[in-house]
Amino acid sequence: MSLLNFNDVPRVRELAQIVYHEQFELDKRLSQELSDADQQALMNGILHDLSSIDIAIKLKDSDLYYEYIRWICALLSYHMPFVDVERRKEYLTYHYASMIKHLNGAMNESDYEYARTLLENAIEITKGLTLEELKKSYISIGDYHECKKELLHLLLNKDLRGATQYIEDLSLKLPLDCVFTDIMKDTMREVGELWYENKISVAQEHYCSMAIQSLLSRFQSRIFEQPRRNKKAVIACMGSELHEIGARMISDLLEYNGWDSLFLGAAVPLQGLCDMLLFEQPQLVALSVCMPQGILPCIEAIKKIKEISPQVKVAVGGRAFIGMKDVKIKTGADIYCDDFKDLLHEVDRLCR
Numbered sequence: 092m093s094l095l096n097f098n099d100v101p102r103v104r105e106l107a108q109i110v111y112h113e114q115f116e117l118d119k120r121l122s123q124e125l126s127d128a129d130q131q132a133l134m135n136g137i138l139h140d141l142s143s144i145d146i147a148i149k150l151k152d153s154d155l156y157y158e159y160i161r162w163i164c165a166l167l168s169y170h171m172p173f174v175d176v177e178r179r180k181e182y183l184t185y186h187y188a189s190m191i192k193h194l195n196g197a198m199n200e201s202d203y204e205y206a207r208t209l210l211e212n213a214i215e216i217t218k219g220l221t222l223e224e225l226k227k228s229y230i231s232i233g234d235y236h237e238c239k240k241e242l243l244h245l246l247l248n249k250d251l252r253g254a255t256q257y258i259e260d261l262s263l264k265l266p267l268d269c270v271f272t273d274i275m276k277d278t279m280r281e282v283g284e285l286w287y288e289n290k291i292s293v294a295q296e297h298y299c300s301m302a303i304q305s306l307l308s309r310f311q312s313r314i315f316e317q318p319r320r321n322k323k324a325v326i327a328c329m330g331s332e333l334h335e336i337g338a339r340m341i342s343d344l345l346e347y348n349g350w351d352s353l354f355l356g357a358a359v360p361l362q363g364l365c366d367m368l369l370f371e372q373p374q375l376v377a378l379s380v381c382m383p384q385g386i387l388p389c390i391e392a393i394k395k396i397k398e399i400s401p402q403v404k405v406a407v408g409g410r411a412f413i414g415m416k417d418v419k420i421k422t423g424a425d426i427y428c429d430d431f432k433d434l435l436h437e438v439d440r441l442c443r
């Protein structure tokens with residue numbers, strides 16, 4: 092077991108402080124270059140990095156960490172355009188070198204060997220990265236490019252009235268799952284890219300999140316009109332996971348397909364989930380994880396769910412698992428999928 096125990100917050104903070112101060116020691120220009128806000132962001136970045144390493148070690152999944160390495164490198168590029176590319180890479184290289192030094196002794200020997208390899212590779216990956224290879228467009232992948240483009244346009248123009256009309260019209264022509272999981276999902280992912288690339292503000296991103304949730308509520312009456320199947324599902328995001336829109340879509344679509352959905356939303360405490368399961372006795376628990384930091388709380392939740400309700404089927408999905416191998420084995424879930432149609436197929440098979 093790793094000694095980097097994220098329940099032991101003071102210990103992790105202490106380690107982050109050491110790495111933080113050493114970076115200023117190693118890199119004398121840093122204190123002049125970084126504003127107070129950037130220095131705070133650096134501290135948060137170190138904590139984020141420590142948690143990413145911890146997850147990769149516990150799941151023995153190096154790709155999860157390398158994905159984070161690429162993400163942070165591009166984030167710095169977009170959010171610190173005033174510092175040149177080589178210098179930004181230098182920040183990160185000093186950072187990984189300092190982590191290699193200070194993680195020694197903070198965990199057992201074999202975990203440290205694993206962490207050291209991750210960090211050495213992180214240095215190499217960072218040196219070779221270009222922004223172009225990291226660019227993503229969710230508007231031009233898959234189908235419905237024009238619909239996604241139009242919805243994004245309306246959201247960025249803060250035209251909720253127009254977006255509502257547009258989505259309601261679309262839902263008369265296309266199946267509801269397609270409007271939710273193809274068009275609205277990719278539009279929100281594109282909003283994320285725009286925030287990431289520093290093209291929209293945090294407030295604009297928050298506006299889009301609220302607007303999408305408002306659009307989802309427009310379909311409540313249609314969702315509840317469908318014939319019932321006498322099956323119950325509980326849908327939740329565990330740990331400190333705040334991304335709840337995907338979970339809400341899954342909940343609404345299950346309801347639309349005749350299930351009684353109990354949607355608990357973001358950051359549900361494990362005990363609260365367990366109490367709910369004992370009382371409600373659902374056939375299905377669907378856990379949604381967006382941030383890699385949510386994977387370990389999800390695994391802990393599945394273990395507990397299986398202890399208290401061995402008969403209940405557990406499904407997991409969400410952005411955090413994209414690219415992760417052996418999700419079912421690593422999490423203990425009965426079902427892993429990302430697409431709602433696949434979920435429906437699996438629950439029809441398993442929840443009789």
Ligand code: B12
Pocket residue numbers: 159162271272273275276277279280281282283284287296297300331332333334335336337338340341377378379380381382383406407408409410427428429430431434
């Ligand atoms: C909206 C948003 C937020 C909102 C969330 C509001 C809310 N009420 O949900 C707020 C502002 C809170 C937020 C906060 C943060 N966010 Co944010 N956020 C997003 C954004 C733009 C959209 C998320 C979303 O709604 N997507 C649309 C939904 C529908 O898609 P989905 O969740 O993937 O769900 C679909 C499938 O995955 C699947 N699915 C999902 N769950 C399940 C479950 C089952 C059982 C099944 C079968 C399927 C399934 O079905 C869904 C429908 O198709 C993303 C961008 C992105 N690429 O996703 C960033 C993003 C996820 N956020 C990011 C970050 C960094 C953060 C913060 C750390 C920012 C910060 N500095 O504080 C915090 C972390 C908060 C936390 N503790 O969780 C990064 C994560 C990067 C990384 N390396 O992991 C992203 C990717 C942005 C980016 N491009 O960098 N965020």
